[in-house]
Amino acid sequence: MSTLAVHDHGVESxxxxxxxxxxDTFLTKYVFSQDHKMIAKQFLIxxxxxxxxxxxxxxxxxxxxxxxxxxxxxxxxxLGRFAPEGRIDPNFYMxxxxxxxxxxxxxxxxxxxxxxxxxxxIPLQLGARDMASxxxxxxxxxxxxxxxxxxxxxxxxxxxxxxxxxxxxxPLSALPKxxxxxxxxxxxxxxxxxxxxxxxxxxxxxxxxxxxxxRTKGMDLWKMPLTIxxxxxxxxxxxxxxxxxxAGVVLLIFDRSFGTSFYLSEIVVQGQVMPFEGGSPILFExxxxxxxxxxxxxxxxxxxxISSEIISTNSRKPIFGYHAMVYSxxxxxxxxxxxxxxxxxxxxxxxxxGGVFMITTLIIAVPSAVKTFNYLAxxxxxxxxxxxxxxxxxxxxxxxxxxxxxGLFLGNAALDINLHDTYFVVAHFHLVMGSAAxxxxxxxxxxxxxxxxxxxxxxxxxxLHFWLTFIGAYLVFFPMHFMGLDGVPRRYYAFTEFPSxxxxxxxxxxxxxxxxxxxxxxxxxxxNFVYSIFWGKKTTQNPWGSNTLEWTAPVEHLHxxxxxxxxxxxxxxxxxxxxxxxxxxxxxxxPYSETMSSNLSHDFExxxxxxxxxxxxxxxxxxxxxxx
Amino acid sequence: MIxxxxxQEDKLDLAPKKFNMWLFIFTSFMFxxxxxxxxxxxxxxxxxxxxxxxxxxxxxxxxxxxxxxxTLFIASRAAKQLQxxxQRxxxxxxxxxxxxxxxxQIYAWVLLVNMKVYLVNSNASQSFIYMFTGMHLLHVIAxxxxxxxxxxxxxxxxxxxxxLFRMEFAGIFxxxxxxxxxxxxxxxxxxxx
Numbered sequence: 073m074s075t076l077a078v079h080d081h082g083v084e085s086x087x088x089x090x091x092x093x094x095x096d097t098f099l100t101k102y103v104f105s106q107d108h109k110m111i112a113k114q115f116l117i118x119x120x121x122x123x124x125x126x127x128x129x130x131x132x133x134x135x136x137x138x139x140x141x142x143x144x145x146x147x148x149x150x151l152g153r154f155a156p157e158g159r160i161d162p163n164f165y166m167x168x169x170x171x172x173x174x175x176x177x178x179x180x181x182x183x184x185x186x187x188x189x190x191x192x193x194i195p196l197q198l199g200a201r202d203m204a205s206x207x208x209x210x211x212x213x214x215x216x217x218x219x220x221x222x223x224x225x226x227x228x229x230x231x232x233x234x235x236x237x238x239x240x241x242x243p244l245s246a247l248p249k250x251x252x253x254x255x256x257x258x259x260x261x262x263x264x265x266x267x268x269x270x271x272x273x274x275x276x277x278x279x280x281x282x283x284x285x286x287r288t289k290g291m292d293l294w295k296m297p298l299t300i301x302x303x304x305x306x307x308x309x310x311x312x313x314x315x316x317x318x319a320g321v322v323l324l325i326f327d328r329s330f331g332t333s334f335y336l337s338e339i340v341v342q343g344q345v346m347p348f349e350g351g352s353p354i355l356f357e358x359x360x361x362x363x364x365x366x367x368x369x370x371x372x373x374x375x376x377x378i379s380s381e382i383i384s385t386n387s388r389k390p391i392f393g394y395h396a397m398v399y400s401x402x403x404x405x406x407x408x409x410x411x412x413x414x415x416x417x418x419x420x421x422x423x424x425x426g427g428v429f430m431i432t433t434l435i436i437a438v439p440s441a442v443k444t445f446n447y448l449a450x451x452x453x454x455x456x457x458x459x460x461x462x463x464x465x466x467x468x469x470x471x472x473x474x475x476x477x478x479g480l481f482l483g484n485a486a487l488d489i490n491l492h493d494t495y496f497v498v499a500h501f502h503l504v505m506g507s508a509a510x511x512x513x514x515x516x517x518x519x520x521x522x523x524x525x526x527x528x529x530x531x532x533x534x535x536l537h538f539w540l541t542f543i544g545a546y547l548v549f550f551p552m553h554f555m556g557l558d559g560v561p562r563r564y565y566a567f568t569e570f571p572s573x574x575x576x577x578x579x580x581x582x583x584x585x586x587x588x589x590x591x592x593x594x595x596x597x598x599x600n601f602v603y604s605i606f607w608g609k610k611t612t613q614n615p616w617g618s619n620t621l622e623w624t625a626p627v628e629h630l631h632x633x634x635x636x637x638x639x640x641x642x643x644x645x646x647x648x649x650x651x652x653x654x655x656x657x658x659x660x661x662x663p664y665s666e667t668m669s670s671n672l673s674h675d676f677e678x679x680x681x682x683x684x685x686x687x688x689x690x691x692x693x694x695x696x697x698x699x700x
Numbered sequence: 701m702i703x704x705x706x707x708q709e710d711k712l713d714l715a716p717k718k719f720n721m722w723l724f725i726f727t728s729f730m731f732x733x734x735x736x737x738x739x740x741x742x743x744x745x746x747x748x749x750x751x752x753x754x755x756x757x758x759x760x761x762x763x764x765x766x767x768x769x770x771t772l773f774i775a776s777r778a779a780k781q782l783q784x785x786x787q788r789x790x791x792x793x794x795x796x797x798x799x800x801x802x803x804x805q806i807y808a809w810v811l812l813v814n815m816k817v818y819l820v821n822s823n824a825s826q827s828f829i830y831m832f833t834g835m836h837l838l839h840v841i842a843x844x845x846x847x848x849x850x851x852x853x854x855x856x857x858x859x860x861x862x863x864l865f866r867m868e869f870a871g872i873f874x875x876x877x878x879x880x881x882x883x884x885x886x887x888x889x890x891x892x893x
Contacts, residue, residue, distance in 0.1 A: 204716030204717065204719065204720060205716070205717055205720055208720070273724075273727055276723075277720050277723040277724060277727070278720065280723055281716045281717075281719045281720045281723060282716065284719065285713075285715055285716040285719055286713075286716060311723055311726055311727050311730075312726065312727075312730050313730070314727070315727045315728065315730040315731035315734060316730055316731070316733075316734035318731055318734075319731050319732075319734035319735045319738060320734070320738070322831070322835065323735075323738065323831065326819075326827070326831070330819065330820060331820040332819060332820055332821065332824060332827045333820075333821070333822055333824050333827070334738070334742065334824045334827065334828075348822075349822035350746050350748060350822050350823065350824065351742075351824055352741070352742060352745050352746060354741075354745065355738055355741050355742050355745070358737075358738075358741055359734055359737075359738055362734065
């Protein structure tokens with residue numbers, strides 16, 4: 073085999089300072105790039121753009137919720153027919169909620185998060201030149217980009233974007249005449265999501281394949297950083313669950329466009345009896361939530377992996393319970409496929425089946441709690457460096473706990489009768505997967521910004537951004553729990569219309585202003601991000617004193633990541649503050665033979681010869697009294 | 701030297717690409733698993749079954765696609781033994797059988813329509829027959845694409861490594877399509893009443 077390659081390329085001779093002879097044009101370097109680092113940046117910037125758009129949408133509907141009867145001429149100027157006389161149109165309000173959810177869940181926290189960090193870190197932390205299939209990787213980004221454009225383009229069709237909620241339950245999504253957003257807006261939503269799923273699958277297949285096939289020498293699975301474990305399991309979840317959504321959507325498209333009755337039964341629309349018969353919208357819910365539930369873990373697991381890495385690095389301590397962390401990720405992944413029914417407790421599900429789903433759901437609390445306790449134990453007595461990335465990672469832990477606790481209430485089939493579809497649910501998932509995941513993503517951006525752009529982000533602005541966002545997010549979502557307990561349903565347009573909800577209006581005003589504050593805080597991030605790309609302080613190769621492989625690659629990006637041979641890995645990635653070593657970190661590339669003073673017997677578990685050499689060394693260098 | 705090394709790593713590592721195909725097969729499998737589970741949920745919930753005897757055409761198409769798997773296997777073996785004429789012959793045979801399968805499936809649809817079993821149907825169990833076969837046909841068309849890619853590679857005398865890679869790539873997928881069809885057919889047979 074190898075003779076062929078030498079035949080192809082080996083005859084060219086090289087000066088060793090010429091890494092590569094590709095002549096990158098602007099188009100192949102920045103646009104249709106097949107380099108994983110560039111694709112990661114493309115995903116990140118598209119993701120951030122989508123996040124800002126979705127955030128703006130949320131502020132628009134928050135304004136409506138706080139001031140349901142007021143008119144804002146400015147809104148009319150900005151939104152035109154969607155806000156006649158300066159008051160948001162009820163149908164457009166539904167569109168705002170729908171598209172905010174869709175963009176945040178799929179485009180920001182799935183593609184923006186996994187797409188960015190899996191692409192950046194999988195090859196760099198595993199010691200690979202690039203992804204298994206760089207071409208597929210490029211396609212993945214461009215399918216995502218196209219999906220984003222199509223999703224946004226639905227704001228420009230006559231009747232507005234899809235408005236049946238991000239879960240697109242039929243019949244609203246299956247009958248083009250059901251409501252304005254069920255028309256072209258819904259069609260565009262479906263087209264966009266088909267492209268999005270294609271993108272996710274191409275990305276996911278690539279990630280799994282790269283992790284399993286392209287690790288460098290010495291990098292066995294148990295030496296992989298937790299980030300990689302998280303991305304790997306996330307990709308597996310995506311590969312297994314997205315096809316199910318495709319199946320559900322294919323049937324939906326047939327119902328919409330060809331008149332089949334998979335999801336639709338006898339129904340009258342605008343006084344007209346529709347020809348459908350005998351279908352079951354519950355079927356769609358099953359198919360949707362079989363994806364939908366793993367999807368929330370697709371959202372949170374990369375964030376958990378990122379924060380494991382950041383918390384360990386910045387506590388200058390090995391991650392507490394590395395194996396437990398991996399097994400709990402695996403546990404979460406497996407369980408995620410057998411809990412989807414908890415989204416459907418009140419669809420008339422057999423109470424016994426509800427009980428089964430309740431038990432599986434509550435079991436997820438176990439691995440989740442293992443993870444949070446491990447984070448806290450890692451922080452415990454650490455030599456903590458409060459970088460902005462570290463703050464965001466700790467923020468994630470905070471949100472994961474406070475949002476996770478309410479999951480115990482919602483996972484309970486009996487309590488769910490009261491709580492389902494209320495603001496309690498909104499509060500729960502915005503904390504546990506919304507805020508937590510976005511904090512994981514922001515932590516990742518702050519931490520790996522030097523790796524991506526070769527410069528550091530400003531710390532002061534980072535702190536400002538963190539505190540405003542952290543406090544803002546709690547101020548926004550915490551009061552919602554109480555609204556939910558009082559039975560206030562989600563997605564209602566004007567609280568003034570319902571006497572039982574009217575008293576919550578003042579709380580809505582409060583939440584809206586908190587949301588506006590956190591929204592404004594993001595400008596600090598945006599400015600910091602853009603400014604630092606061009607004018608930030610130049611970084612050193614390993615600014616955080618980190619152990620993982622990506623920091624052994626030069627700051628300047630090369631196609632192929634490392635100029636010479638790919639580094640070999642000798643140890644796990646969490647040797648921070650190892651007693652006996654002169655530095656508080658030992659990169660994975662340092663062999664045990666170079667760190668005799670800090671070695672421990674259990675470092676040589678499967679290495680008889682090494683253990684013998686170490687024993688000899690210990691006899692030759694008896695331990696001295698510690699100097700206090 | 702470095703360059704040669706990088707290139708070597710880049711160019712010849714076909715294993716991950718093949719692995720990608722296996723992963724794609726998992727996604728496809730999940731897709732059909734979802735469709736068939738959808739069928740179970742629907743027919744279990746509504747009490748409506750397929751309630752017809754499936755046309756015999758499906759039996760013929762099953763035979764055809766099984767034979768095509770055998771011919772593809774022979775083509776693969778011929779490629780490994782450097783018998784390229786034989787490889788091409790059996791690849792052509794496989795492709796023709798694949799197209800025949802496609803034609804028989806469409807013919808089966810015609811028979812179904814004659815039996816007044818339509819896609820647009822108040823009994824979605826019957827619509828599901830079209831969904832299964834239709835979605836499977838999309839896979840067959842993709843499989844044919846891979847077969848022709850292997851075929852064109854063989855005519856262009858691409859290096860043997862790549863030739864074998866394309867054969868395997870097409871092979872994995874084609875055998876998968878075959879197995880999935882058997883699964884779907886057996887599933888339909890078990891549920892026809």
